[in-house]
Amino acid sequence: MANIEVIEEEKLVERSAKLGAEIVSRLQNSVCHLPGIVEVRGVGMMIGIEFDQQSSASLVPKIKSKALENGLLIMNCGVSGQTIRLMLPLNIQEDVLDKGLTILEDAISETIAGS
Numbered sequence: 001m002a003n004i005e006v007i008e009e010e011k012l013v014e015r016s017a018k019l020g021a022e023i024v025s026r027l028q029n030s031v032c033h034l035p036g037i038v039e040v041r042g043v044g045m046m047i048g049i050e051f052d053q054q055s056s057a058s059l060v061p062k063i064k065s066k067a068l069e070n071g072l073l074i075m076n077c078g079v080s081g082q083t084i085r086l087m088l089p090l091n092i093q094e095d096v097l098d099k100g101l102t103i104l105e106d107a108i109s110e111t112i113a114g115s
Contacts, residue, residue, distance in 0.1 A: 012090040016044035019094075023047055023086070023101065030105045034112045045088040048077070049108070056082035059111055066107040072100050 007013065020042050027040040027049060036055030041048055051059055060076050063084065067074050077085045084104075088097065 007090070010091065013044075016090050019088075019092075019097070020044040020047065023088075023097075026101060027105070031108045034108065036112060036115075037108075042086075045086075045090060045092075047086040047088075049084040049086075050078070051082045051084075053080060053082060055115075056080055059115060060084060062111045062115075063107050066111055067103055070103045070107065072103040072107070074104065 023045075024040055024042045024047055027047070031037060031049065032040050036051050036059055038050040038052050039048075041050070056078075057080070060081055064074055064076065075085055077083050086104075
């Protein structure tokens with residue numbers, strides 16, 4: 001019950017919807033135009049960056065590695081591992097979120113540019 005009270009008091013559901021939409025929009029503007037990316041989608045703070053089947057096998061592991069080198073742990077999902085999945089804490093600090101998104105955007109851009 002205490003968890004539910006915190007979620008309600010801090011309006012975490014509303015915050016999740018608002019920030020999630022902002023994150024999806026940011027990623028659509030920053031990386032969606034890059035070759036190999038099919039779509040950026042999300043519901044609340046669960047967001048996916050999907051790569052096409054041909055590109056995902058070579059790009060996704062490299063993106064994960066580059067992100068980790070810069071302090072960001074990300075995971076992939078999907079039948080072929082073609083989607084980078086973000087499942088962010090509902091109470092993430094906005095400066096931490098911005099830093100993580102910048103690391104992710106850079107890792108994606110640099111990996112695709114180098115391929």
